[in-house]
Amino acid sequence: MGNRQLLVIIRSVINIFWILQLILLFVLFVYTLLLVLNVDFFDVDVLKGFKIHFSKIEFIQPLIFNGEEYNFNLTNGEGRLHVENLQQNFIYYRLFAAFIDTFLYLLILYFLKKIFNNLTDNDYFIPENGILLRKIGFTIIALALLPEIIHYFTDLQVAKYISIENVILKTEFNLDVQTLLLGILVFVISLVFLRGIELKKDQELTI
């Protein structure tokens, strides 16, 4: 398979992701709108459940295994908490994090689309690609940090205002190390790329 064919295929995949993210953004928007308007035709309480993370849930009723009873608990999980008629804003914090997440993904895909447009135009070693790569690096770093920061503060609020017997809500900061490292990697690659372009320019402008 030629280099060019590969480029076209990857560009199509990026375009599909782009459309999917746009749909997701639209769904999030409609979802938020339904919540804010508190419409009758839709059971808003279904929407109002919001994600919680828990460290431990202990059960009073024992578990039965092969006719024998055992004490048991659930640890380190997440689920959707539905509370009837609760006037709370937790779900809006979660939605805000989701909006930022989607927005950052769209931004990365937008930069990628631009790079691939340049590549299919046979513009490989140009400063614009380096700058786009650097922006992608920054955006991936933001993607690793921003939504998690919002989740962390939401978790703190939830744990502060909601208490459930036998349930310990989790309020730890989950740093996404892999994504963070990926962002740093892309950033470093962009620096090397930009330096390479500078050297090439030096070479070309040595008369």
Added chain:
Amino acid sequence: MPIITNLDVQLAKNKMSLTELSERVGITIANLSILKSGKARAIRFSTLELICKELNCTPGDLFEYSPD
């Protein structure tokens, strides 16, 4: 850029055009234009030699340093 290129001055003194110089020293007009306009980042000594020889001048006539 505090290093000023006076290629245009030397060309005028010798009543020579960039095209003529290009033909005589065998450096493309594009490259000589870059040099003349001050967009060049570095100069090869071989180029400097050819230009100096052709225009009967010294490197000091071509380049000038003026502090900001």
Added chain:
Amino acid sequence: MPIITNLDVQLAKNKMTLTELSNKVGITIANLSILKSGKAKAVRFSTLESICEELNCQPSDILEYVEN
């Protein structure tokens, strides 16, 4: 080589060593040595600029054209 560099002369006039110049202008000793010894094939204008600034001289003091 008809283009000769007089970096050593200018350094002597300023009572400066190559190491001192290297530290002041931020160009490696290796690169300055190449320039000083006449092994350089080209010179960056940025290098010329920082040397001129530091040694209080003109490009003509550093670069010279001598006919064969």
